[in-house]
Amino acid sequence: MLPPKLANAFRNMISPETRDTVGRLFLTDGRRHWKGYAISFVFMGIMAATTSGLAYLMGDVINRIFVEQSSSAIWILSAAVLALSITKGFAAYGQAVALARVGNRIVADNQKRVLDRLFAQDVAYFSGSHTAEIMLRFNTGAQAARNVLNLIITSLGRDLLSVIGLTAVMIIQDPFMACIGLVVMPIAVGGVRALIRKVQKIFSREFHAAIKIMTESIEAFQGIRTIKSFTMEDDQRAKIYERIDRMEKASNRMMRAQSQSGPLMEALGGVAIGLVVMYAGWGVLHGGRTPGEFFSVITALLLSYEPAKRLARLNIDLTTHLLGARMLFEILDRPAVEADAPGTPDLVVESGKIEFDDVFFGYRENEPVLRGLSFVAEAGQTTALVGPSGGGKSTVMNLLERFYEIKSGTIAIDGQKINQVTRKSLRRSIGFVSQDVFLFSGSIRENIAAGRPSASEEEIVAAARAAHAHDFIMGFENGYDSFVGEHGAQLSGGQRQRIAIARAFLKDAPILLLDEATAALDSESEAEVQKALHELQRNRTTLVIAHRLQTVINADRICVVEKGRVVESGRHDELVAKRGRYFTLHQLQFAGQQERLSA
Numbered sequence: 231m232l233p234p235k236l237a238n239a240f241r242n243m244i245s246p247e248t249r250d251t252v253g254r255l256f257l258t259d260g261r262r263h264w265k266g267y268a269i270s271f272v273f274m275g276i277m278a279a280t281t282s283g284l285a286y287l288m289g290d291v292i293n294r295i296f297v298e299q300s301s302s303a304i305w306i307l308s309a310a311v312l313a314l315s316i317t318k319g320f321a322a323y324g325q326a327v328a329l330a331r332v333g334n335r336i337v338a339d340n341q342k343r344v345l346d347r348l349f350a351q352d353v354a355y356f357s358g359s360h361t362a363e364i365m366l367r368f369n370t371g372a373q374a375a376r377n378v379l380n381l382i383i384t385s386l387g388r389d390l391l392s393v394i395g396l397t398a399v400m401i402i403q404d405p406f407m408a409c410i411g412l413v414v415m416p417i418a419v420g421g422v423r424a425l426i427r428k429v430q431k432i433f434s435r436e437f438h439a440a441i442k443i444m445t446e447s448i449e450a451f452q453g454i455r456t457i458k459s460f461t462m463e464d465d466q467r468a469k470i471y472e473r474i475d476r477m478e479k480a481s482n483r484m485m486r487a488q489s490q491s492g493p494l495m496e497a498l499g500g501v502a503i504g505l506v507v508m509y510a511g512w513g514v515l516h517g518g519r520t521p522g523e524f525f526s527v528i529t530a531l532l533l534s535y536e537p538a539k540r541l542a543r544l545n546i547d548l549t550t551h552l553l554g555a556r557m558l559f560e561i562l563d564r565p566a567v568e569a570d571a572p573g574t575p576d577l578v579v580e581s582g583k584i585e586f587d588d589v590f591f592g593y594r595e596n597e598p599v600l601r602g603l604s605f606v607a608e609a610g611q612t613t614a615l616v617g618p619s620g621g622g623k624s625t626v627m628n629l630l631e632r633f634y635e636i637k638s639g640t641i642a643i644d645g646q647k648i649n650q651v652t653r654k655s656l657r658r659s660i661g662f663v664s665q666d667v668f669l670f671s672g673s674i675r676e677n678i679a680a681g682r683p684s685a686s687e688e689e690i691v692a693a694a695r696a697a698h699a700h701d702f703i704m705g706f707e708n709g710y711d712s713f714v715g716e717h718g719a720q721l722s723g724g725q726r727q728r729i730a731i732a733r734a735f736l737k738d739a740p741i742l743l744l745d746e747a748t749a750a751l752d753s754e755s756e757a758e759v760q761k762a763l764h765e766l767q768r769n770r771t772t773l774v775i776a777h778r779l780q781t782v783i784n785a786d787r788i789c790v791v792e793k794g795r796v797v798e799s800g801r802h803d804e805l806v807a808k809r810g811r812y813f814t815l816h817q818l819q820f821a822g823q824q825e826r827l828s829a
Contacts, residue, residue, distance in 0.1 A: 266332035273325035274387030282395030289526030350566035374554025389537035576655035581609030582771030589639035601794035614782035669718030681736035
């Protein structure tokens with residue numbers, strides 16, 4: 231039982247936010263892994279007991295061997311010291327392994343929980359958060375949960391039990407000398423209180439500085455072609471250097487604040503040891519005390535110094551990990567935006583008819599992108615969306631896959647409102663090929679198989695042949711096992727595009743979305759892929775975004791989208807005959823092509 235003043239001091243040191251975070255960690259991860267922590271705690275108790283036993287034996291060693299000069303005591307006490315030391319060594323190994331196993335399991339569990347929660351967020355969350363911040367939360371948060379629990383368990387099991395055991399030895403040997411030594415703890419606890427808030431503020435700034443460094447570094451590495459093309463190296467270097475310098479200064483301030491408890495503990499420890507030496511030396515020389523009692527108390531005091539110092543600065547050490555734990559909880563507490571309500575039916579695609587009816591949507595408040603957009607994409611036909619950039623064409627595809635939710639209106643497939651069916655069934659029914667192809671940093675085979683992971687080797691090759699990708703794939707040394715690099719950096723734009731088309735072939739979905747799917751191809755490759763796409767579009771409902779009108783001349787229906795509305799629709803020849811907005815766009819492109827040809 232701690233003295234009231236000391237207990238109050240500890241309570242005042244711990245903020246309500248810290249208590250809530252630590253309490254939640256113990257109620258979640260701590261409770262799930264209590265058996266592992268209990269085993270580790272037992273080993274720590276053995277370590278504390280053997281440490282106390284060694285300090286106590288020091289009195290007998292001095293008195294029996296050096297004062298009484300007993301030969302038999304040499305063997306007995308040496309054996310006892312050896313047994314205690316071996317036991318302590320095995321206990322230290324046991325607690326380290328047990329604690330590491332539990333800690334590693336906590337990190338793995340939390341990373342899985344965070345990953346699940348992140349996958350349950352919508353695209354808007356990722357659009358509004360930088361990858362660096364998400365990754366820092368993913369890794370640092372999971373690690374912090376383990377570090378907080380391990381630090382507290384270690385402090386209670388190893389340090390606190392050691393201090394209690396060694397204090398008991400001092401009290402048994404000489405209560406007054408024990409009181410002199412124990413005077414260090416309350417003063418030390420009070421001395422570090424002022425440092426905690428300072429450390430919290432500094433660490434918060436340091437954390438945000440680390441996010442800035444990671445953010446700007448990732449962007450610089452990913453945009454290295456742009457940086458080199460515009461000779462931006464010096465500007466980027468200067469900007470990141472400035473962030474690094476700020477981080478260095480914050481880290482130095484952090485280290486100074488954390489280290490301020492050291493001189494206090496050193497000074498107080500020296501005072502305590504000096505007082506014990508004075509009192510014990512006088513007692514041995516003039517008060518009839520035995521040298522063994524003196525050495526036993528000194529040994530216990532010296533052995534308790536390090537664990538007492540760690541206990542005194544526990545809250546400071548916790549501060550650097552608690553922020554990470556709170557970051558973890560911020561992710562885990564986010565509502566699962568894409569979680570379907572229980573009992574939500576799956577989408578059943580029979581023909582694939584798509585209907586947009588008076589749809590309003592904006593990515594930001596008071597900035598509408600779609601303003602009452604309506605159109606129908608008939609089943610089994612190709613519907614093209616054309617028009618100037620910024621009109622809302624790509625937004626139509628984002629909404630069809632429910633990457634975002636509409637503000638009002640309805641979107642339906644075969645009469646089923648897509649916001650009333652499960653997202654997985656909706657997205658399983660849609661194949662998508664974009665002009666901005668994303669490839670995973672694996673092999674070509676793995677990237678094609680992403681369309682249907684259960685596909686056989688023959689099906690993967692057939693999809694690649696259909697996308698006119700097989701020949702260039704086999705031209706690589708490792709064929710389908712060739713690695714594509716980060717974001718497919720080791721492939722040309724046309725090669726990446728054809729792998730994406732092969733992926734769509736393999737998925738074999740009844741609805742197909744093409745967003746400038748041939749934009750990155752040369753004329754010869756485009757002609758081949760257009761043939762493949764024509765086969766892919768057969769008997770499927772296809773929605774095409776096109777800026778080059780020549781690629782959609784044969785579409786069953788063309789919708790001109792401007793300012794969030796469909797302003798014209800019909801077949802190519804019908805729209806040209808109307809001499810409306812489509813005719814104007816067509817004439818502009820045709821005139822531009824004629825000028826390029828004549829040049």
